[in-house]
Amino acid sequence: MKDFNLDKLTRENVKGLSPYSSARDEYVSDGTEMVFLDANENPFSNGVNRYPDPQQRSLKSVLAEQKGVKTENLLLGNGSDEVLDLIYRAFCEPKEDNIITLPPTYGMYKVLSGINNIENKEVLLTANFEPNVDEILATANNNSKILFLCSPNNPTGNSFTAAKMHQLLEEFNGLVVVDEAYIDFSPQESWVTQLGNYPNLIVTQTLSKAYGLAGVRLGICIASEEIISVLNKIKPPYNVNELTQQRAKERVLDIDSVKQEVSKIMLEKEALSKVLLQVSFIEKVYASDANFILAKVDDATKRYNQLLEKGIVIRNRTTQPLCENTLRFTVGTPKENKQLINALNQINN
Numbered sequence: 541m542k543d544f545n546l547d548k549l550t551r552e553n554v555k556g557l558s559p560y561s562s563a564r565d566e567y568v569s570d571g572t573e574m575v576f577l578d579a580n581e582n583p584f585s586n587g588v589n590r591y592p593d594p595q596q597r598s599l600k601s602v603l604a605e606q607k608g609v610k611t612e613n614l615l616l617g618n619g620s621d622e623v624l625d626l627i628y629r630a631f632c633e634p635k636e637d638n639i640i641t642l643p644p645t646y647g648m649y650k651v652l653s654g655i656n657n658i659e660n661k662e663v664l665l666t667a668n669f670e671p672n673v674d675e676i677l678a679t680a681n682n683n684s685k686i687l688f689l690c691s692p693n694n695p696t697g698n699s700f701t702a703a704k705m706h707q708l709l710e711e712f713n714g715l716v717v718v719d720e721a722y723i724d725f726s727p728q729e730s731w732v733t734q735l736g737n738y739p740n741l742i743v744t745q746t747l748s749k750a751y752g753l754a755g756v757r758l759g760i761c762i763a764s765e766e767i768i769s770v771l772n773k774i775k776p777p778y779n780v781n782e783l784t785q786q787r788a789k790e791r792v793l794d795i796d797s798v799k800q801e802v803s804k805i806m807l808e809k810e811a812l813s814k815v816l817l818q819v820s821f822i823e824k825v826y827a828s829d830a831n832f833i834l835a836k837v838d839d840a841t842k843r844y845n846q847l848l849e850k851g852i853v854i855r856n857r858t859t860q861p862l863c864e865n866t867l868r869f870t871v872g873t874p875k876e877n878k879q880l881i882n883a884l885n886q887i888n889n
């Protein structure tokens with residue numbers, strides 16, 4: 541984007557805010573033994589009787605090292621859904637501003653624009669699920685604050701062509717959020733490496749998919765220090781609880797286990813893709829850089845219901861634009877995938 545000016549993109553009321561200062565912000569421990577009588581907590585220890593660190597310093601330091609950024613480039617949230625919501629609330633003025641999304645894509649962008657009363661301008665992906673760059677740029681106006689690029693995209697599974705993303709980062713005059721929920725399954729490089737080149741780039745990641753911690757709710761926003769400072773002004777002080785901070789840190793440090801599970805999932809995905817191709821009612825299996833496979837079938841609703849009867853729950857995506865008669869299969873354990881294959885073969889007859 542030309543002449544990037546974050547101040548011009550930030551909501552007026554947010555510019556004037558300073559972050560809420562909690563007891564845990566006002567006195568930061570330097571390791572000295574202190575008596576804490578500042579936060580009206582119950583003093584009897586049970587592991588979680590104290591408020592959590594509002595800046596999640598310990599967790600951020602391990603994440604920063606793993607992602608190759610500074611802790612000042614990180615904002616953590618209660619899932620990436622909270623992180624996305626904070627981005628809307630920092631930059632989009634309700635009833636005035638708009639965002640641009642590229643269906644078929646992740647449903648939360650639309651939900652959040654509804655909640656925040658922000659117009660959602662939708663520009664369909666092309667037939668091969670790529671951003672329609674010309675149309676996106678033609679649709680954008682002075683109030684277009686955010687463009688969401690989900691890559692690898694949910695539910696299609698493909699990564700967008702890097703050249704198209706570069707062009708959008710250069711020519712879209714707002715913030716570009718690259719949602720990398722599935723980046724750990726992808727052979728593509730993360731856009732985090734491009735933060736130095738694009739001051740308007742925000743990357744979101746999550747521990748919900750490859751890291752196997754959907755239940756703890758930990759979303760990651762990676763952006764310039766300037767953008768992170770704005771988001772910190774509006775973040776609820778204790779948005780990431782103590783149990784989440786502890787479990788997330790343990791798991792991030794145990795990256796070897798994460799990588800082993802990811803490799804197993806990738807092998808299973810390759811095998812499953814081949815089997816799906818042989819199922820008579822499956823017409824097309826789309827290439828995927830994620831941990832799920834989108835397939836086109838003869839009658840998605842019928843096949844979805846047949847699988848339900850066999851005890852298998854997948855996602856019917858037939859109502860999504862460009863996804864008529866498609867089903868989305870999450871890759872399971874080897875045993876679960878065998879159950880899926882058995883069920884498909886029974887239906888097949």
Ligand SMILES: *Cc1c(COP(=O)(O)O)cnc(C)c1O
Pocket residue numbers: 618619620621622646690694719721745746747748749754758759
């Ligand atoms: C699953 C998913 C997320 C994850 O959201 P969390 O709130 O972190 O669990 C984000 N974006 C996309 C595209 C997803 O598919």
